[in-house]
Amino acid sequence: MEHIELFFKSIFVDNMVFAYFLGMCSYLAVSKKVSTAVGLGAAVIFVLTVTVPLNWLLDQYILQEGALKWLGAEYAEYDLSFLSFILFIATIATMVQLVEIIVEKFSPSLYNSLGIFLPLIAVNCAILGGSLFMQSREIETLGLALNYGFSSGIGWFLAIVAIAAIREKIRYSNVPAPLRGLGITFIITGLMAIGFMSFGGMLTGGDEESPSLDSDPSNVGMKTEKVQKESVESTEAVSVSEITAQ
Structure with a gap:
């Protein structure tokens, strides 16, 4: 039950784009075509699914206070949490480099269409945010960390594919001149955020009745x-x- 609740909350309620507005640069720049958005969204899913569990292992066995006790009693008091950002970003950059090599090898057209935004996944705040939220929420098991990374990636994927599909349609719509481009995109994003946040009441449960x-x-x-x-x-x-x- 905990896995299912975390899965759906990460996609709809705690969506990286609509709840926290993370990864907006790639979200706005690569959402002009659905095909390109699908490629970048799939890359984000892969990177989040791999990096969040890896960073969970780093946090549990290296970074937290007392995490090095498996090396011996003399290391039990060490606290390396100040290295979290450095190690998290290093893990993310490694995985992004792997994704870039794979995409360039098997889909050169997608690699060319993504352009500079594929390597920029390494500094995408949604990717780093996934690891930091995992750390702040004190996720207890590796399975939950894997679940959280995968579901957060799906949430970002749905957001960019949805806005790309809408932007393809409004290209042929009569949008007022001052709102064309990013203006109408921001308005639609805000409306979609309201829609996604409405799922919160479905997943938080009802209030307990007070005894009367x-x-x-x-x-x-x-x-x-x-x-x-x-x-x-x-x-x-x-x-x-x-x-x-x-």
Whole structure:
């Protein structure tokens, strides 16, 4: 159940683009065609799926305070958390380089269409944000880290493919001149963010009902006593008002 909840919340409620507006540079620049958006979105899914679990391992066994205790008791007090950014970015850059080599080898046309934005995945704040959110949320297992990286990548993929499909359509629409280009794109992005955030109520669960006198049979006596007390207080109030009137 925890895996399923994390999966859907990472896609819809905590979407990297619509909830935190991370990775907006690539989101806006490479979303003019669906085919290009699909390629970049798939690359982001792969990078997030690989780097988030790897960075989780680094955080658990190297960076956290006391994480080096597996090397011996003399290393148990070491705290290397100040190296988090350096090691996380190094892991991300390595995976992005691998993706760039694979895309150039098997799809030169996609490699040319993505241009500079493929190697720029290494400094995409959505990729680094996935690892930092994983660290701040204190995800406990490697499976949850893998789930979070994959689902966050899918959320970013859906966002860029959706806006690319819309931008292909509005190219033939009568958009007011001042809003053409990035103007209407930002407006549509805001509306899509509102739509995605509306899924929050479906995944957070309902409020627990507070116990009431009616729902608990053991409180029948308390309820009767309360009614009698209110009746006496109302009678006294009527008597005082009658005396005052006289």
